[in-house]
Amino acid sequence: MDTSTQTLPDRDATQALGERIRQADAEGTPLRIVGGDTKAFYGRKVQGRSMEVETLSTREHRGITTYDPVELIVSARAGTPLAELEATLAEQGQMLPFEPPHFGAEATLGGMVAAGLSGPRRPWAGAVRDFVLGIRMIDRHGRSLRFGGEVMKNVAGYDLSRLVVGAQGTLGLVAEVSLKVLPRPAARHGLRLPMSREEARQRLAEWGRRPLPISAAAWQDGALNLRLEGGAGSVAATRREFGGDDLEDDYWDTLRELRLPFFDTADPRPLWRLSLPQRARLDIEGLDEDTMLHDWAGAQRWLRSDLDAGTLRDGVTRAGGHATCLTPGAAEPFTPLAPPLAKYHQRLKAELDPHGIFNPGRLYGGL
Numbered sequence: 001m002d003t004s005t006q007t008l009p010d011r012d013a014t015q016a017l018g019e020r021i022r023q024a025d026a027e028g029t030p031l032r033i034v035g036g037d038t039k040a041f042y043g044r045k046v047q048g049r050s051m052e053v054e055t056l057s058t059r060e061h062r063g064i065t066t067y068d069p070v071e072l073i074v075s076a077r078a079g080t081p082l083a084e085l086e087a088t089l090a091e092q093g094q095m096l097p098f099e100p101p102h103f104g105a106e107a108t109l110g111g112m113v114a115a116g117l118s119g120p121r122r123p124w125a126g127a128v129r130d131f132v133l134g135i136r137m138i139d140r141h142g143r144s145l146r147f148g149g150e151v152m153k154n155v156a157g158y159d160l161s162r163l164v165v166g167a168q169g170t171l172g173l174v175a176e177v178s179l180k181v182l183p184r185p186a187a188r189h190g191l192r193l194p195m196s197r198e199e200a201r202q203r204l205a206e207w208g209r210r211p212l213p214i215s216a217a218a219w220q221d222g223a224l225n226l227r228l229e230g231g232a233g234s235v236a237a238t239r240r241e242f243g244g245d246d247l248e249d250d251y252w253d254t255l256r257e258l259r260l261p262f263f264d265t266a267d268p269r270p271l272w273r274l275s276l277p278q279r280a281r282l283d284i285e286g287l288d289e290d291t292m293l294h295d296w297a298g299a300q301r302w303l304r305s306d307l308d309a310g311t312l313r314d315g316v317t318r319a320g321g322h323a324t325c326l327t328p329g330a331a332e333p334f335t336p337l338a339p340p341l342a343k344y345h346q347r348l349k350a351e352l353d354p355h356g357i358f359n360p361g362r363l364y365g366g367l
Contacts, residue, residue: 010063022142024357031056033169036106039115041328043168047361058110075178078110097125097182101256110174116166119256120216123296129165136176169359171352185229190247193224200224204297219294262293274301276321284315
């Protein structure tokens, strides 16, 4: 895969995007909205009901529109490369605290919001949705609407600034995003502590009751990996208390990007991400939790398994969570919605996109 990036000038393509969307709505043409297309594997294939799907790219709609390091606020257009945005923040000693995965050098801000994925720091800092202050969205009429700081609501009464996060572009085209950012930590260190999964669970529960500078925790293959971040004194004191071995500097980036050997694409078994309460225990026949990678202090568990999807999802649901299949081509990558939730999704989709032009079927069939 070519990971090179093409440097493009900043450009506001709102008018051109709006005109194309307005035309598509009038014709009923389904649109596959893409930025860097690095997360194409995540979700269902976009499917038109009776017409061929057309691709609508946001790549040329790019550039940081405002950045106030003092107020810790940045706004940028959807096609802005994530790497470019993060580099600008780093120059001011700041960061996106939810450390979103890229899955490729072409990843964009719009794709980050559409996917709603967060990295290892998520349990301690928050998710993408928690840092979205506002959005500018192009609706089916080609209008540029602002949600968030200048609150606008559609006729159904929805504030969409948070709803679009993780919606996979099914509600409209996210054109611009305003985000809260945070200072980068003064000190950082990784530790590897050999211990059993159960001991790791107990230790993390104990440490969670103390003001320790832990910002990531993952258990795999008989060891608990930790990232310490904060003031230099606090990080140094915790290192002395915990002991253990030093962890590779790039471990957390490699985990975030799913590049650890655990995620080897040569393994033909489906890759599952289980989202669960941190201390939940799974009771599924044929499932060995010691073979999993436990991220987010146990709240996100990765699994390679040939288990039947229904059996796996039933067990995860009983434990209070949900299961997502990240193997490309999965018929139903996301846990099916309960009927009451499905009804709300359908009503919202019908209100905002009655002709089904925005990434139809990307989340669930019929949406």
